Amino acid sequence: MVADEPADPRLLAQLIETSPQQIDDLCSELAAEYDREQRGFELVKIAGGWRFQSRAELAPYVERFVLTGQSARLSAAALETLAIVAY
Template sequence: MQEPENTTEMKRVLEAALLTCSEPLSLDDMLKLFAGRMERATLRMLLDELRADWQTGTLELVQVASGWRFQARAEYAPFIARLTPDRPQRYSRALMETLAIIAYRQPVTRGDIEEVRGVMVNPNIMRQLLERHWIDVVGQREVPGRPSLYATTRTFLDDFNLRTLSELPAMDDFQHPELQLDLQPHTPESPSMN
């Protein structure tokens, strides 16, 4: 196929790339599709058009921290989950509390986490978070012992369908037990094409 000549053809190229890539595509990645012949503003316009085109379909185009991706709409998750006989990974309350503390107060040390939670942090929880690439060591605090400082990663943002940390639910939402927060990780068993 020759280089796309109009915005309709360019939109089709974008759509094909987004539907077939296993990872979110950044704007820079998408610009490579057009050999430098497209402006960022045009690319954003085409992404907005694609998002609108898919608004009534079973898939949606979403932006996460690493870029853009297609994923199945949430209402189809129970059906898609039937394709994988393995149970989706469940995370303990302690792990999710630890992750929330890191996300909202980063960078933090294990001591900071223990102070907030009121209990010692299980080393396996920190190991799981590091192995899942949801957190990373971003430095050491300049105090005796130089404890590691932890912060969330782009993978955390991508897996929770967030573009930035500012999209996290407000801390006030956690103070009201009648509010059910639906912050769940995006896993292979959850609705996604990738």
């Protein structure tokens, strides 16, 4: 959840010894499950890879936290992770 770039299905496939197509299929299933359950985050395919991100409808809460709710400087990825955990 703290990666700057989407995870490449070819790399994930290599790491767990499967095909990139199977990675895409599994990630698509997970994305659909997260959407059905209305989780605070979503798994999206973007730029040829997969990444977790906060749901768009939660942007006002994440923005409020970023602008007024923190006293220490955290990376954008760390802030997004905290917003998901808080949800």
